[in-house]
Each structure stands twice: as structure tokens, then as C-alpha cells.
């Protein structure tokens with residue numbers, strides 16, 4: 001069965017999209033640790049990041065870096081934390097989490113956003129990402 005992220009990639013279910021190219025998509029986490037918490041996902045459905053081909057892994061990290069730079073321009077924070085977990089969704093994804101302290105990296109502290117807040121935040125980060133990556 002297709003993962004929930006494959007369903008997002010095939011547009012079966014919606015997301016608050018931040019960035020997309022041929023190989024990857026980035027969208028806001030629906031249950032965020034902090035404002036701007038984003039997931040970067042390869043379009044190929046692989047469970048564990050250690051099973052990605054090295055080239056794909058390196059491309060995922062490069063894509064995630066570009067997304068993180070855009071998030072950092074929009075969301076006030078000390079830095080962007082990065083985490084790979086995958087206990088809930090067995091489809092590789094990089095968590096990019098704007099953080100001000102270690103607690104922001106704990107997946108027990110959550111914030112709530114409504115549809116309009118998710119939507120406008122995604123659009124704002126997407127604009128910065130698009131501007132920075134359009135050559």
C-alpha cells in the first residue's frame with residue numbers, strides 16, 4: 001500500500017507545499033513541533049534512509065539545505081534542527097524544525113495551527129524558496 005507521503009506526491013491527499021522538484025517534495029508537517037516544521041521527502045518510496053542510494057541521499061540533503069535556508073528567512077528562530085526518524089511513516093523524510101532550544105526538537109511539544117495559518121506560512125516559505133532557487 002502506498003505511504004501517506006506517496007499519496008501526497010500523487011496529489012491523492014493535499015499538503016501545504018513548500019518546494020518540489022523532479023525527485024523531492026517538501027511540505028509542512030501537519031502536527032508541528034514549532035512554526036515552520038517541514039518534511040523533505042524523496043518521491044521514490046523507501047522506508048529507511050540507510051537504504052537510499054548514496055547519490056539520492058546526498059541529493060536529499062542538498063534539497064533539504066535549500067528548503068532550510070528558505071524557512072530560516074521566514075521563521076524567527078536560533079537555527080534549523082534536522083532529524084530523521086520514520087517511526088510513524090515508513091517513507092524517508094527529513095524533519096526540518098525551527099528551534100530556539102532543545103525542547104523544540106522533542107516530539108512531545110506540539111503547536112496548533114489552523115488552515116489559514118498553515119496555508120499562508122507555506123506560501124511565504126515557498127515564495128522565498130522559489131526566488132532563491134530559480135536560475
Ligand code: AMP
Nearest residue numbers: 004028029030031085086087088089090
Ligand atoms: P516519523 O515517521 O516518526 O518521522 O513522523 C512522521 C511525521 O509525519 C509526523 O511528524 C507527522 O506529524 C507527519 N505527518 C503524518 N501525516 C502527515 C500529513 N498527511 N501531512 C503532513 N505531515 C504528516
